[in-house]
Amino acid sequence: MKELKGACIIGQSGGPTSVINASAYGVIRTALDSDVITNVYGAEHGIKGVLNDRLFDMSKEDAGELELLKYTPSSALGSCRYKMKDPDEDDTDYKRILEVFKKHDVRYFFYNGGNDSMDTCNKISKFMQKSGYECRVMGVPKTIDNDLFGTDHCPGYASAAKYIATSCMEVYQDARVYDTGMICIIEIMGRHAGWLTAAAALAAEYGAGPDLIYLPETDFDMEQFLSDVARVYKERGNCMVAVSEGIHYADGSFVSEAKTSATDGFGHAQLGGLAALLANVVKEKLGVKVRGIELSLLQRCGAHLASETDIEESFMAGKAAVENAVAGMTDKMVAFERGEINGHYACKTKLLNLTDVANFEKKVPLDWINEAHNGVTHDFIDYALPLIQGEPKLPKEDSLPRFARLKKVLAK
Amino acid sequence: MKELKGACIIGQSGGPTSVINASAYGVIRTALDSDVITNVYGAEHGIKGVLNDRLFDMSKEDAGELELLKYTPSSALGSCRYKMKDPDEDDTDYKRILEVFKKHDVRYFFYNGGNDSMDTCNKISKFMQKSGYECRVMGVPKTIDNDLFGTDHCPGYASAAKYIATSCMEVYQDARVYDTGMICIIEIMGRHAGWLTAAAALAAEYGAGPDLIYLPETDFDMEQFLSDVARVYKERGNCMVAVSEGIHYADGSFVSEAKTSATDGFGHAQLGGLAALLANVVKEKLGVKVRGIELSLLQRCGAHLASETDIEESFMAGKAAVENAVAGMTDKMVAFERGEINGHYACKTKLLNLTDVANFEKKVPLDWINEAHNGVTHDFIDYALPLIQGEPKLPKEDSLPRFARLKKVLAK
Numbered sequence: 001m002k003e004l005k006g007a008c009i010i011g012q013s014g015g016p017t018s019v020i021n022a023s024a025y026g027v028i029r030t031a032l033d034s035d036v037i038t039n040v041y042g043a044e045h046g047i048k049g050v051l052n053d054r055l056f057d058m059s060k061e062d063a064g065e066l067e068l069l070k071y072t073p074s075s076a077l078g079s080c081r082y083k084m085k086d087p088d089e090d091d092t093d094y095k096r097i098l099e100v101f102k103k104h105d106v107r108y109f110f111y112n113g114g115n116d117s118m119d120t121c122n123k124i125s126k127f128m129q130k131s132g133y134e135c136r137v138m139g140v141p142k143t144i145d146n147d148l149f150g151t152d153h154c155p156g157y158a159s160a161a162k163y164i165a166t167s168c169m170e171v172y173q174d175a176r177v178y179d180t181g182m183i184c185i186i187e188i189m190g191r192h193a194g195w196l197t198a199a200a201a202l203a204a205e206y207g208a209g210p211d212l213i214y215l216p217e218t219d220f221d222m223e224q225f226l227s228d229v230a231r232v233y234k235e236r237g238n239c240m241v242a243v244s245e246g247i248h249y250a251d252g253s254f255v256s257e258a259k260t261s262a263t264d265g266f267g268h269a270q271l272g273g274l275a276a277l278l279a280n281v282v283k284e285k286l287g288v289k290v291r292g293i294e295l296s297l298l299q300r301c302g303a304h305l306a307s308e309t310d311i312e313e314s315f316m317a318g319k320a321a322v323e324n325a326v327a328g329m330t331d332k333m334v335a336f337e338r339g340e341i342n343g344h345y346a347c348k349t350k351l352l353n354l355t356d357v358a359n360f361e362k363k364v365p366l367d368w369i370n371e372a373h374n375g376v377t378h379d380f381i382d383y384a385l386p387l388i389q390g391e392p393k394l395p396k397e398d399s400l401p402r403f404a405r406l407k408k409v410l411a412k
Numbered sequence: 413m414k415e416l417k418g419a420c421i422i423g424q425s426g427g428p429t430s431v432i433n434a435s436a437y438g439v440i441r442t443a444l445d446s447d448v449i450t451n452v453y454g455a456e457h458g459i460k461g462v463l464n465d466r467l468f469d470m471s472k473e474d475a476g477e478l479e480l481l482k483y484t485p486s487s488a489l490g491s492c493r494y495k496m497k498d499p500d501e502d503d504t505d506y507k508r509i510l511e512v513f514k515k516h517d518v519r520y521f522f523y524n525g526g527n528d529s530m531d532t533c534n535k536i537s538k539f540m541q542k543s544g545y546e547c548r549v550m551g552v553p554k555t556i557d558n559d560l561f562g563t564d565h566c567p568g569y570a571s572a573a574k575y576i577a578t579s580c581m582e583v584y585q586d587a588r589v590y591d592t593g594m595i596c597i598i599e600i601m602g603r604h605a606g607w608l609t610a611a612a613a614l615a616a617e618y619g620a621g622p623d624l625i626y627l628p629e630t631d632f633d634m635e636q637f638l639s640d641v642a643r644v645y646k647e648r649g650n651c652m653v654a655v656s657e658g659i660h661y662a663d664g665s666f667v668s669e670a671k672t673s674a675t676d677g678f679g680h681a682q683l684g685g686l687a688a689l690l691a692n693v694v695k696e697k698l699g700v701k702v703r704g705i706e707l708s709l710l711q712r713c714g715a716h717l718a719s720e721t722d723i724e725e726s727f728m729a730g731k732a733a734v735e736n737a738v739a740g741m742t743d744k745m746v747a748f749e750r751g752e753i754n755g756h757y758a759c760k761t762k763l764l765n766l767t768d769v770a771n772f773e774k775k776v777p778l779d780w781i782n783e784a785h786n787g788v789t790h791d792f793i794d795y796a797l798p799l800i801q802g803e804p805k806l807p808k809e810d811s812l813p814r815f816a817r818l819k820k821v822l823a824k
Contacts, residue, residue: 074585
């Protein structure tokens with residue numbers, strides 16, 4: 001494979017995670033250290049930064065600040081939710097991207113995101129191939145939702161899972177403190193895949209978690225739910241429930257749907273307010289004390305509870321993207337393969353075709369969900385537990401997080 | 413002062429905190445080690461456990477598990493919200509308490525709680541004095557609200573403050589990640605005192621916190637609020653707001669009031685849902701993307717973000733209660749006095765009369781609130797910053813919290 005000299009762009013897209021910047025740092029650090037990559041640019045707000053020719057020169061950043069990206073939540077370069085059109089229908093954006101790539105001699109494009117971002121990445125890759133412009137394109141996965149196809153798990157998932165499990169354990173202590181009982185309903189992110197909500201089962205595994213867990217992989221039945229909650233409350237005097245924001249009735253309509261009608265840029269319904277809605281229903285039907293808690297953005301930016309395993313793997317994904325691209329690979333997404341070393345969990349990277357990854361969603365296997373559809377089996381615990389291990393040495397300043405402070409110097 | 417041999421009871425009351433068990437451990441450990449205290453009982457669900465003669469024999473617990481109480485959130489012995497009647501009107505409960513005290517030869521009573529608990533403690537103390545039954549009564553303060561009279565600060569406040577500041581810093585990163593702006597409204601606990609909400613200013617001090625902060629110490633004006641938010645959003649492209657659940661209009665009515673009408677045992681309005689309410693108002697008036705986040709129970713049980721200073725001081729408060737009672741003191745609450753050692757923050761205990769403490773609320777000084785009533789001055793930062801310092805060495809099991817597991821053996 002011939003050596004390809006040129007600049008690279010790293011962009012971040014979609015909802016941020018606690019560790020997406022660790023992947024970006026994996027790309028940036030490895031690219032800066034490469035002999036082949038001539039310039040390292042960070043796109044402001046993902047692909048929009050390319051379209052607007054707003055590129056940060058990453059070589060102008062302080063090395064120490066860049067390293068802090070490993071512990072800085074959210075997308076430091078800025079993110080976007082921008083749906084690329086089908087190039088056969090409208091190739092305006094693609095032509096513009098090619099123009100900007102040519103202007104800066106960009107020969108490597110790394111895109112750090114979830115399902116929709118892999119679709120963007122794939123379309124750009126195919127357009128560049130068709131145009132005969134040599135540019136190696138690599139997807140670097142991230143999503144707290146853990147729903148990317150073909151990878152054992154996704155960078156960002158484990159840290160959110162750890163946040164959810166830990167928070168559930170703490171709330172469990174609090175929500176049963178009085179001599180009078182309480183029902184506590186915790187709403188967890190995940191539109192179509194229940195991976196995050198299932199993470200609440202880790203808390204239960206350690207003796208302080210939800211009694212009932214409802215995932216979007218199965219249909220939700222309000223009567224059955226009320227009956228489950230009433231039974232647990234009667235038996236145990238308290239009841240803690242974890243629900244995915246995406247739970248839906250048999251007809252496919254979201255349980256939360258009545259609450260909002262706004263949609264995001266990809267046509268997804270803007271969910272939220274489900275915990276409050278269910279709390280009201282339970283209160284009305286069962287007449288007991290109920291509290292609804294929505295973990296909201298906290299669960300996807302709670303870097304102080306990140307998994308060190310997740311941070312290191314996220315970094316590794318970014319590093320592998322650059323190394324493989326420099327070695328000649330293109331049109332791929334970095335993925336994880338789970339293995340074992342001396343009986344312990346191990347993880348290595350592999351490459352998947354972007355075409356195979358884009359727009360497929362991986363859900364929790366149905367045989368990991370219990371028969372009553374209100375909990376998960378031990379298969380899930382075995383899957384998730386190794387991922388959340390390890391405590392990062394978080395840089396702090398006066399006992400508060402010390403996040404990366406980037407200068408964001410625009411490339412000329 | 414003559415030595416008083418006999419048993420002691422420790423009870424916990426009111427809303428739990430991340431570190432109330434550190435105070436309980438301070439009492440239990442010191443009492444178990446005392447030559448004068450013959451038995452150490454933990455009351456199940458505070459004063460209700462005394463009334464029901466449900467007392468746990470703390471000597472039956474494993475010492476290592478007891479030590480884990482320092483890192484275990486919520487009230488391990490169970491809490492209650494039980495309003496004691498005025499003994500001049502109805503002394504039934506007091507007579508019953510005296511009966512249980514006599515049965516177990518209880519000569520020391522430690523009550524771990526907030527304002528309402530100090531009122532309970534005070535009434536019991538006065539009744540015992542009137543009855544001629546020698547029993548030394550000590551209040552051990554706790555409240556995330558930080559609103560107890562006469563003490564520089566309250567055990568439990570700093571850990572909640574640290575949780576709030578850290579979470580605000582993380583959400584700040586997340587809530588401005590897109591190329592389109594967003595308004596984020598964070599609802600923080602505190603009915604009448606704004607100490608907790610003010611803690612969001614610590615995040616802003618470190619470059620990643622709310623633009624606007626509204627405390628219940630001043631009257632809330634919806635028009636002014638909308639105008640503040642619109643101005644900041646226009647100037648900065650994003651806006652983050654911290655509001656106390658207890659913000660109220662000039663006529664005293666809670667802004668959240670329209671939402672619920674349920675009340676707790678003390679006649680307080682059950683607040684909540686304010687963030688969603690304000691988010692709806694802002695969305696309607698300003699037509700931009702808004703997200704409301706309620707920190708809910710998470711902020712008062714987030715032991716994983718506890719302040720080591722808070723944990724040690726909470727332990728010290730419990731220890732001081734026992735030591736002072738054994739030395740002959742009674743009818744007091746342990747309080748904190750701030751000092752300096754070699755130019756650094758230091759804290760020591762002092763004793764206050766229960767009568768002086770009960771039912772008074774300490775609020776954020778008005779001259780610590782800015783003129784526009786939408787932020788706090790640096791006086792608050794200077795006050796709060798030393799309190800949140802220090803990272804506890806949290807015991808973990810498979811990277812999840814390892815909380816105390818008590819046997820709770822009932823005394824005969």
